[in-house]
Amino acid sequence: MALVSMVELLDQAQKGHYAIGAFNCNNMEIVQAIVAAAEAENAPVIIQASQGAIKYAGIEYITTLTKLAAEKANVPIALHLDHGTSFAQVMQCARNGFSSVMIDGSKHLLEDNIALTNKVIEAVRPLGISVEAELGKIGGTEDDITVSEREALFTEPAEAEYFVQATQVDALAIAIGTAHGQYKGIPKLDFERLTKIRERVSTPLVLHGSSGVPEEALREAISRGICKINIDTNIREAFVLAARHVLEGDSKEIDPRKMLGPAREAATAIIREKIRIFGSTGKA
Numbered sequence: 001m002a003l004v005s006m007v008e009l010l011d012q013a014q015k016g017h018y019a020i021g022a023f024n025c026n027n028m029e030i031v032q033a034i035v036a037a038a039e040a041e042n043a044p045v046i047i048q049a050s051q052g053a054i055k056y057a058g059i060e061y062i063t064t065l066t067k068l069a070a071e072k073a074n075v076p077i078a079l080h081l082d083h084g085t086s087f088a089q090v091m092q093c094a095r096n097g098f099s100s101v102m103i104d105g106s107k108h109l110l111e112d113n114i115a116l117t118n119k120v121i122e123a124v125r126p127l128g129i130s131v132e133a134e135l136g137k138i139g140g141t142e143d144d145i146t147v148s149e150r151e152a153l154f155t156e157p158a159e160a161e162y163f164v165q166a167t168q169v170d171a172l173a174i175a176i177g178t179a180h181g182q183y184k185g186i187p188k189l190d191f192e193r194l195t196k197i198r199e200r201v202s203t204p205l206v207l208h209g210s211s212g213v214p215e216e217a218l219r220e221a222i223s224r225g226i227c228k229i230n231i232d233t234n235i236r237e238a239f240v241l242a243a244r245h246v247l248e249g250d251s252k253e254i255d256p257r258k259m260l261g262p263a264r265e266a267a268t269a270i271i272r273e274k275i276r277i278f279g280s281t282g283k284a
């Protein structure tokens with residue numbers, strides 16, 4: 001199948017009360033793991049590339065690998081730019097065949113975030129490319145801030161309503177207590193805030209920093225309106241642990257395939273587990 005637009009996947013998910021997994025890729029094995037997991041679960045899936053991934057692998061490799069994987073796959077796949085920060089970068093992804101982009105203007109003032117998001121929507125929507133924006137600041141687990149400082153960065157429901165009215169964006173990433181990377185403790189999500197946002201906004205809502213969020217909390221977030229869930233760190237952990245296990249078992253191993261094969265299998269297994277939690281099994 002050709003790459004599909006993310007908005008179609010999210011609309012179906014919203015109607016069906018499940019979430020689409022958006023999994024970060026950095027290399028061929030991770031692209032293959034995401035597609036293998038999606039096919040094994042018969043689930044639609046979003047493959048996403050961060051700026052770091054594009055810098056590491058090169059945009060042509062990311063798009064070529066993903067397009068090939070999608071063409072060979074029998075499940076719908078969208079290719080999405082994760083946390084795009086500039087108009088130029090979004091346009092580069094559009095030219096290279098991404099079917100979806102995130103423009104992350106969350107570090108800007110509200111009106112500047114709206115203006116940047118609208119500029120992107122105006123440029124790429126006519127090309128059939130969907131757009132995700134971010135409101136509130138999600139940040140990283142390594143950010144050295146207190147709980148109350150983090151809460152001050154959470155998405156305001158009234159602001160979310162205003163933002164969506166002003167942009168008509170296809171998907172909105174919100175800050176409700178998650179963070180990117182490995183959590184030190186158990187993350188506590190502000191579910192009441194999520195419900196208040198959902199009451200004011202019918203746009204598909206996105207949960208970032210979802211690795212390490214307990215299964216029950218993910219299910220609760222979905223039941224309250226999250227329909228795209230981003231996972232990166234859990235894939236990295238599974239991939240690297242499996243590779244490390246091979247090398248620790250045989251320090252003389254010099255065949256990369258002996259290390260990358262098990263790493264790819266471990267990534268596939270964790271992605272399948274997430275897809276089942278998200279309720280998107282069988283929804284392709």
Ligand code: G3H
Nearest residue numbers: 050051052053083180232
């Ligand atoms: O949202 C953040 C992702 O985990 C990407 O991280 O820039 O290191 O690829 P990265």
Ligand code: 13P
Nearest residue numbers: 181208209211230232233
């Ligand atoms: P984690 O790495 O915490 O899963 O976050 C992924 C993410 O939000 C990518 O945008």
Ligand code: ZN
Nearest residue numbers: 180208209230
């Ligand atoms: Zn993110």
